[in-house]
Amino acid sequence: MVALFLKSLIIGYSGAVMPGSMLTYTVDRSIRHGSKTGFFLSIGHALLELVLLILIFIGVGKYLATDLARLIIGLIGGIVLVYLGFEMLRDVYLNKVSLDIKDANNDRQENILLSGVILSVTNPYFIIWWSVVGLSLIMSSYNSFGIIGIIIFYIGHILSDISWFSFVSVIVSKTRHLISIKVYKIIIVILALCLIFFSVGFFFDSVKYFL
Template structure:
């Protein structure tokens, strides 16, 4: 039993790494917020992400998977997600003229990082599709070991996210000391541009019905 639970934990950890390392809106926001708020931005964003995933796993266990895979759900998710990304990008672009590396780290408290972490997850419909397909399969397998199986699966999955995003957040925060104001603004501008790109792609995909 313990061997099986350990296997579930470590395989879930590896799968989480493969997903966390892929570029996406959550990674983009992590880079942006870490440069402004310091190394704790990543863990806080992932905590919001983790709370949402825990709720989603509960929903999947209660039979939510068919709803999440429906074309209409993808359409609504893509349109709302694209709108959220546009809003986040606009905030980044609007702040560019006043951004400075000399701003004391952690003094910018606008917005709740827990909520932002959850929003950036919801804004990506492919995150929902992953859970409704690959994720639900792994959940059903873990469920054969009862509640401990589900717990070890979730712990392995979220541990992978915490490790990767904490590493990214720490690296960006420490590296900020090497930035000039111009480089700092370029970094945030790139993050905003990527969010716009993600938003446009999602909305175009939804408009073309390419599910």
């Protein structure tokens, strides 16, 4: 069981540390809302993973991996990332960004948690990973230890996300005082462009499935 836990933890880290929309959004919101941001974003992410794990285990996973599902999820994901990216650019343009967490703390923790769910569910690569790789890991865990094996796999997997994004959030929020508001705005613009860039990838893949 220890080997299964470590395996799921390492596999989880291999995905969590990769650059993507979740990491980009974590950096942006951590500067604005403090060190707890990464934790709540990853909790939202973990709740969605729990739902997906259950759906895949009962046999719904094969439908999530179809071209139609990838097309729909990719289009929605692209739209969400474009919206988030332009919202960040708008905040910079309208001078609505601040390095004061008290001034920037308009979003409640519940909204950040919901953002974790939305960023995950609209990411086609996330759905595909769970429908293909996740399915094999779930069945391997189940064949080894039954339901307990799946629970161990899930705990190890979500701990990788929670620990990594919490770590990133703490580092970013604790070093924010070292940058000026001008540099901060440049960072926000770069992060926004990254989200828009990721959205282009989502749209491109969706068109590929459509064709």
